[in-house]
Amino acid sequence: MTRAIELANNAYQQDEVPVGCVIVFNDEIIGEGFNTREKDQHIFTHAEVMAIKQANQRLKSWRLEECVLYVTLEPCLMCAGAISQARIKTVFFGAQDHKAGAYGSIIDVSQIQQLNHHTTVYGGLLKEECEEIIKNYFKAKREL
């Protein structure tokens, strides 16, 4: 998660909503990403999407069954859907996203029994550090 926080800080420096993500397989990072939506102007630049894409390429497979994903902010519906599609085993997230989070905030995707893959999700890892980056970003935006 420390590396995910570093990646979130990269996004911050580029004036993007600061979210960072890493994917680990066999104790090695095989995918990394941070949000670049404003720069790229397309919606598939969320940190999780970038990290999953990299991991898919690295493993030459769309299946990431034995992987663990760490992300600084609770994933949105699109990313939670992507995590399920990629069959990721475990997710750790830091801060809750009360407005759009799909692991407990607006819905809990991990509880949809009909999905053909089930991900175990843990929230609140390095919560304070993860919350701080987001809070600082939006505080700075409001002060502009």
Add this chain to the structure above:
Amino acid sequence: MTRAIELANNAYQQDEVPVGCVIVFNDEIIGEGFNTREKDQHIFTHAEVMAIKQANQRLKSWRLEECVLYVTLEPCLMCAGAISQARIKTVFFGAQDHKAGAYGSIIDVSQIQQLNHHTTVYGGLLKEECEEIIKNYFKAKREL
């Protein structure tokens, strides 16, 4: 939807689950896609993702507020999340996806009140034609 069905047939010919999608803006197609997951081995190759990416590029914006999306199969959770992220106004889908559909089958994303964008969704457009492609594909697979 007729063009989306043509695109689904492209996927069929490439031995992929046959799903096709188009996005329309001001009566013009600005995004098209069909599923290429097996060939590309990454998860962001669903028809809807390809079409949204193309539309984002065409409009040079991640916001597709005035667009209408046509897809032959009920979108999955990831794609329904992407549709919401892209703020697409209206979705028409053809066949229901009882195992993974996120507009009524396993969940109904269009009914999540907390999402900050609401898409109007209509299912069953050219339903028989859309169902037929999928059924033929899986029938042929079982006979292999």
